Amino acid sequence: MDDFPAKTATIDDVAKLAGVSIATVSRTISKPEKVAESTRKKVTAAIARTGYVANAMARNLRLKRSQMVLVLTPSIADPNFPGILIGLEKAASKRGYGVLIGNTDGGVTQEESYLRFLSTGMADGLIVLTGHLPVAGWGNSAAAFPPLVAATRPIDHFDIDYVGVNDMVAAKMATEYLVSLGHMHIAYIAGPAGSAVSENRQAGYAKAMSAEWLVDGDGTIEGGRAAVERLFIRDTLPTAFFCFNDDTAIGVIGALKSRGYRVPEDFSVIGFDDIPYANTITPSLTTVRQPRLQIGETAMGILLDKLTGNRDAPSKRLLHGDLVVRESCTRPRRHLLSAKRGARS
Amino acid sequence: MDDFPAKTATIDDVAKLAGVSIATVSRTISKPEKVAESTRKKVTAAIARTGYVANAMARNLRLKRSQMVLVLTPSIADPNFPGILIGLEKAASKRGYGVLIGNTDGGVTQEESYLRFLSTGMADGLIVLTGHLPVAGWGNSAAAFPPLVAATRPIDHFDIDYVGVNDMVAAKMATEYLVSLGHMHIAYIAGPAGSAVSENRQAGYAKAMSAEWLVDGDGTIEGGRAAVERLFIRDTLPTAFFCFNDDTAIGVIGALKSRGYRVPEDFSVIGFDDIPYANTITPSLTTVRQPRLQIGETAMGILLDKLTGNRDAPSKRLLHGDLVVRESCTRPRRHLLSAKRGARS
DNA sequence: CTGTTAGCGCGTTCAT
DNA sequence: ATGAACGCGCTAACAG
Numbered sequence: 001m002d003d004f005p006a007k008t009a010t011i012d013d014v015a016k017l018a019g020v021s022i023a024t025v026s027r028t029i030s031k032p033e034k035v036a037e038s039t040r041k042k043v044t045a046a047i048a049r050t051g052y053v054a055n056a057m058a059r060n061l062r063l064k065r066s067q068m069v070l071v072l073t074p075s076i077a078d079p080n081f082p083g084i085l086i087g088l089e090k091a092a093s094k095r096g097y098g099v100l101i102g103n104t105d106g107g108v109t110q111e112e113s114y115l116r117f118l119s120t121g122m123a124d125g126l127i128v129l130t131g132h133l134p135v136a137g138w139g140n141s142a143a144a145f146p147p148l149v150a151a152t153r154p155i156d157h158f159d160i161d162y163v164g165v166n167d168m169v170a171a172k173m174a175t176e177y178l179v180s181l182g183h184m185h186i187a188y189i190a191g192p193a194g195s196a197v198s199e200n201r202q203a204g205y206a207k208a209m210s211a212e213w214l215v216d217g218d219g220t221i222e223g224g225r226a227a228v229e230r231l232f233i234r235d236t237l238p239t240a241f242f243c244f245n246d247d248t249a250i251g252v253i254g255a256l257k258s259r260g261y262r263v264p265e266d267f268s269v270i271g272f273d274d275i276p277y278a279n280t281i282t283p284s285l286t287t288v289r290q291p292r293l294q295i296g297e298t299a300m301g302i303l304l305d306k307l308t309g310n311r312d313a314p315s316k317r318l319l320h321g322d323l324v325v326r327e328s329c330t331r332p333r334r335h336l337l338s339a340k341r342g343a344r345s
Numbered sequence: 346m347d348d349f350p351a352k353t354a355t356i357d358d359v360a361k362l363a364g365v366s367i368a369t370v371s372r373t374i375s376k377p378e379k380v381a382e383s384t385r386k387k388v389t390a391a392i393a394r395t396g397y398v399a400n401a402m403a404r405n406l407r408l409k410r411s412q413m414v415l416v417l418t419p420s421i422a423d424p425n426f427p428g429i430l431i432g433l434e435k436a437a438s439k440r441g442y443g444v445l446i447g448n449t450d451g452g453v454t455q456e457e458s459y460l461r462f463l464s465t466g467m468a469d470g471l472i473v474l475t476g477h478l479p480v481a482g483w484g485n486s487a488a489a490f491p492p493l494v495a496a497t498r499p500i501d502h503f504d505i506d507y508v509g510v511n512d513m514v515a516a517k518m519a520t521e522y523l524v525s526l527g528h529m530h531i532a533y534i535a536g537p538a539g540s541a542v543s544e545n546r547q548a549g550y551a552k553a554m555s556a557e558w559l560v561d562g563d564g565t566i567e568g569g570r571a572a573v574e575r576l577f578i579r580d581t582l583p584t585a586f587f588c589f590n591d592d593t594a595i596g597v598i599g600a601l602k603s604r605g606y607r608v609p610e611d612f613s614v615i616g617f618d619d620i621p622y623a624n625t626i627t628p629s630l631t632t633v634r635q636p637r638l639q640i641g642e643t644a645m646g647i648l649l650d651k652l653t654g655n656r657d658a659p660s661k662r663l664l665h666g667d668l669v670v671r672e673s674c675t676r677p678r679r680h681l682l683s684a685k686r687g688a689r690s
Numbered sequence: 691c692t693g694t695t696a697g698c699g700c701g702t703t704c705a706t
Numbered sequence: 707a708t709g710a711a712c713g714c715g716c717t718a719a720c721a722g
Contacts, residue, residue, distance in 0.1 A: 008464075008466075021692065022715090023695095024691085024693075024715080024716095026717060026718090035692080036692085039691080053465050055406075055463060055714085056465035057409075058404055058714070058715030058717090059715075059717075061406050061700090062697085062717050063401075068467075077427050077431065079619070079621075082422050083422070086421050086448060093447075099445065099446055100413070102436070116398060119398045120398050121353075121402055122412075122413075130352070221625060252621075256700055257627070277595075277622040282626070282627045284603070336672060356700065356701095357699080365708075366708065366710075369707085371700070372707095372708085380707070380708085381708085384708085402700095403699030406716090407702085455715055
């Protein structure tokens with residue numbers, strides 16, 4: 001019934017078997033209502049008997065499209081990626097599109113290579129997770145771009161569709177939670193230098209604080225750890241840490257613990273993302289959940305709408321992030337403000 | 346220079362501009378040596394001026410191929426997936442192939458849908474991460490399959506290319522490590538029922554033990570936790586746990602800790618996979634590293650070899666997994682063999 | 691309602 | 707060494 005390399009029946013085979021022309025076969029497939037009931041049945045039967053499946057290459061060549069979208073990501077290993085990909089894939093396959101993965105590793109060479117791929121027509125559109133236009137300085141009119149939507153990381157200076165979490169609002173909420181617990185000295189451990197996302201989170205944090213206390217970071221566990229070490233060289237310490245992301249928070253907690261402090265008893269720390277393992281660490285991490293699946297789905301939805309023509313002006317879609325309260329934050333217990341370095345190790 | 350929707354030059358444009366026939370243009374691209382030096386230069390120049398890039402659909406239609414491979418996975422969220430995907434993608438793009446993601450969620454419907462996709466010719470081959478042939482009972486002769494290679498999870502009853510870690514050897518090694526530490530009572534917390542991978546790991550474990558002590562599990566954190574709870578109903582307990590995977594180990598450790606025990610002081614636990622967060626939990630997890638990237642690369646390599654014709658009989662490629670010693674295992678301290686339930690909570 | 695025809699853009703004989 | 711012509715498999719006019 002469904003052997004595989006079964007000579008792959010073509011539309012001609014079906015037409016011949018059904019005793020009609022190929023045009024009729026084509027119609028029965030795409031516009032069934034425009035073909036007589038009787039012949040439709042014959043054709044349908046013939047299709048079933050031959051196991052016919054339209055050749056995508058031929059059809060796409062004719063239709064000048066590919067029914068695929070290319071997803072450009074700087075890192076498949078990013079803990080947020082799988083969730084987003086699931087959403088992307090789900091929305092795409094639901095509408096008959098395939099999703100191609102393009103891992104750039106931040107490299108310009110790879111970006112160019114994928115772009116060349118795009119220009120061969122193997123993909124109709126682009127989902128960009130990198131936070132910048134592939135190959136900086138691409139034309140200057142937005143019309144010069146291929147259909148594209150950015151997700152997770154906004155792209156500056158261009159009026160491009162974007163969907164991601166509302167970082168500022170979420171960060172403000174997280175910070176306010178810390179404040180409501182009684183914290184007055186909260187440090188923000190930033191993400192990679194120049195990260196627009198980190199800047200937005202910082203802005204949200206700033207809105208909830210009268211004075212900012214900024215610490216550099218890079219979004220990695222090691223970066224979080226290093227930030228804490230640097231902080232301990234100073235004379236004063238915050239009572240709570242609002243971290244750019246969960247990885248940073250994990251690093252912060254690790255460093256704190258290895259210095260002999262307890263979390264949340266001695267210091268509260270809150271992360272951002274709610275990565276899959278956020279609730280498996282000790283203490284389980286209070287954080288802001290990023291609606292990954294939804295981000296993926298709506299980003300793909302917007303792109304496909306553009307591809308199929310039902311879409312007007314670019315829009316920024318900011319989704320809500322939920323605060324997930326777990327164990328890593330509590331009321332400040334003592335005034336550790338004057339804690340000196342070298343508590344213990 | 347590289348505007349985007351730049352009318353997309355066709356081979357005719359290039360031919361016209363270079364003053365040659367399209368056949369010559371085609372040759373200059375695929376068999377440069379068969380064209381005169383002088384004309385080659387003209388054509389090359391014309392290509393550069395027009396920014397010509399061959400249309401993939403047309404070319405693939407003509408060549409009856411797609412230059413894409415479909416990766417069927419039961420779960421993008423599996424912690425092992427990203428690493429494998431990176432390897433897959435790397436090897437594919439290096440050889441000019443694109444990789445398409447097919448998330449089945451274990452559903453037959455999705456599998457069928459992706460298979461139909463395959464049969465449209467949008468993909469030339471398949472990488473199967475599900476551990477079974479898509480749509481069980483597919484023909485009976487291996488020749489009826491499309492080019493395919495299984496990775497991570499072997500497919501029984503068929504002579505299919507497979508690449509994964511050598512579970513038995515690795516499990517034996519892990520168990521022997523526990524034994525070398527002095528443990529005599531080691532329980533194996535199994536994976537999902539019927540998992541061939543879990544059976545192999547169990548077999549390796551058995552080889553290092555005189556008597557098996559089996560506990561059901563399902564490969565999830567919750568499953569690991571539950572396994573421990575069930576164990577505490579009994580009168581005797583092991584001094585160490587060899588877990589099917591890291592998630593299970595995380596659950597085991599969590600349950601042990603919440604019962605007031607310490608790991609590794611009271612119980613040693615060892616996992617399998619070395620997922621990204623294995624070293625961030627407390628205690629950091631001793632485990633067997635699965636060579637994900639390498640698995641992905643060699644699986645894709647084999648598939649592409651088959652697609653390009655340089656390949657003979659199917660082969661099983663078993664890669665070595667390294668034991669990664671961290672903090673979750675130590676020598677058994679006391680004889681907890683008669684520990685009763687309800688230690689504390 | 692149905693069949694005929696003309697390409698979509700390219701690779702490839704087959705002549706020259 | 708190069709060009710003319712055919713066809714991969716399909717959809718979209720255009721007739722009838």
